[in-house]
Amino acid sequence: MKIWYTLLFLFSFFLVQAQEIIDKDALGKCRKELNKKTCLSDEDGDRILFYLDRCPKEKGSVENNGCPWPDEDNDGIIDKEDYCPDLTGPVENNGCPLVDTDGDGIFDKDDACPTQPGMVENLGCPLKKRDCGDLYEREKARYEKDIEQLKDMNFDSLFDAICGDPDFKTFFLLPKKVLFLRNSTIGGGPECGNDAYYDCKHFEKRIGSEVLNKFWNKNNFAKFRKKTGNGIIIPVSTLFGGGELFFGWENDENNFFVSTGNPSFYKGKITDDGRENNFYYVSPQKPLKDLALIRKDNKFTDLLEVSFGISIMPKYDSDAHLGFLIRLDFSNPKSGYFSQPAKYYQYKNGKWTVTKNFND
Template identity: 35%
Template sequence: MKQLSRLLVVGLFLIGFNNLQAQDENNPWQVSFGVNAIDVYPTNDQDAAYPTGTLFSEYFNVNDHWNILPSISYVSVSRYVGDGFSVGARGSLNRISKLGDVAADDLSHYAVDGTIKYNILKEKMIIPFIEIGGGYTWVDEIGFGTANAGIGASLWFTDNIGFTLQTGYKHAFEDYGVKHFQHMAGISIKFGGTDTDGDGIYDKDDACPEVAGLAAFNGCPDSDGDGIEDGKDSCPNEAGSKELNGCPDSDGDGIADKDDACPNEAGLAALAGCPDADGDGIADKDDACPNEAGPAANNGCPWPDRDGDGVLDKDDICPDVPGTVANNGCPEVTEAVQKTLLDYAKTILFDTGKASIKTESEAVLQNIVAILAEYKNSKFTIDGHTDSVGSAKTNQRLSEERAYSVMNYLIENGVASSRLSATGYGEDRPIADNNTSQGRRTNRRVEINLVKPSN
């Protein structure tokens, strides 16, 4: 029987070797061999003819419960099928001298198992795994089927050689079967690497395993022969320099042709390889005035200043009339102009007790319109005032109506409404004595005042 068990293990190995195909992407095969231990005690098998403990009790009681054959007692082979999964077969043999706490008469034990293994981690030095499967076990020539589940881990010393430690539970289907745990420790060997692209470099060491390449580039190609492998070559089919990642530079401006908007004219990196003759930061090909510096907003041409006041036309509210920078290119209202406006405004005549402007004031109003037209960005307020004759309420209303009457006239004659505002002050701001007829005449007035910008 001992020889039969050994032959069975060898046969199992040969069958697996001839039918399995892959272990992982770089090493398609894995063969393991080592020592196994059988423990029937921590199975909680209440139907057993020998004493057992609760599940996992005295799990590591090696001396009292473990059955170990001091030689190579298991061999396995497996095939990688993708996504961390492997399928395989294992053969093992042992001698049972301990059935729980009861001595046995060296019962023979051998088993054949099919396995499905899942590696929890990949490409690590220590790789834990879980394993399930099923098989057939013989104890003293009595056979029974088992369902198996276990865990373990492999410590890989190199890409090919490692140490595997695992434990698993085998549940017997038949009542007479021996439920037991099987522990294994052994050497694992991965091998059988392939060279898909036939470049003499195995896939596991080939950075480009599906494209034939050079050993100098870890199996990757250099199609244009410029000494830069294609994967790092920005222009793999055109020979170039290392400084430009393998790309050519026809105009020698330090910018690769593929990134150069003007590949045949030396230029600047900031302008995608195009020249800028006038140095205004706009490429000559996009510059309407390539030999005269100007801003991009004006297509590379300088902004004009028609009135020569130092304020460019684009910023000049009065581009045809010289003005000041502080007043956005428009002339500023001087004290003399302000006095003229006040003098004109005081001569505006209204119908008695009304806001209607008399026709003889038309010329004065037109003079005011002409002055305001010269100062296009200046704002003015029209202030209405009365004497103290009559009620304060009536005088307030009349002053407001007269101020608005003048403002509306100016708007109707071309002065922008956004530049004008009107206010009535009634009899509150006299500038002469209301006790005299001359004083009252002076107090009945309209003023046009410049609104000074707030700082």
């Protein structure tokens, strides 16, 4: 152990002597201002003696005279090695920020088309649009064929078939004070979004609205009112796939009652988290005063909430016969359970049959 200390002392001595020899003038100048002990100290521990260290209180490198290399943008890359010393950037990009020229969320270094907004799945390049071709004519032909098929379909018997479904029967047993009736058709229209036909000219008419009008005809709505106890029914709109109710769609609700042959409908008012909207509803008798509802945080403060809806999606079998995927949505206010059974109905040989069941 003594030998080790001796060697360390000799190494330090010769190191000091070597540095003194390297710059005797600097040591002499330091000693004139300070004492020898201070001049030969290493306060910041960077192994550069005080009299040779231009930054004696900060650890630095010998190459930079004992001072730390500057990093102006604080990105962990010293300025002399930073291609963008004034801008923060990662090491893999030499200290420069990653750039996304076309603003598509894909950095230029990973973008095969850096100046054209594109899709991740296409390496940052835009999806090539297919030729619209005869899309308009094909959609028109499909619509006209569907209309011909709809003429032969008995939607009164479809409603009866749905009402006979065990899942549907459960709904009629639920206690109801006010019933929210959600009406919707899904599909039956043109493609949209970022698909290939987004900017193509589409045929204007949609089979979905035709189906909705035929399903909720005068007879079927009268059956529905009777089966649900002839209570108050308020049609509402919902977000697709969601349960939130939206009021204030006066024209749509008005048109719904007109199309179902129920001219005796009334106008109510809802206060929803402080915001007021109007709505239309039917009632077994003329109300003495306008119906007023209050809702806060998506919950009604003065009624037992029950909702029901039928979503109808046109679908086709391998022979292009039109059928419908029908999803029933109803809530049970006692258990909080919201049921969504879905079944596929087709009209063949004068009757409706369930050809496939779905579990949503």
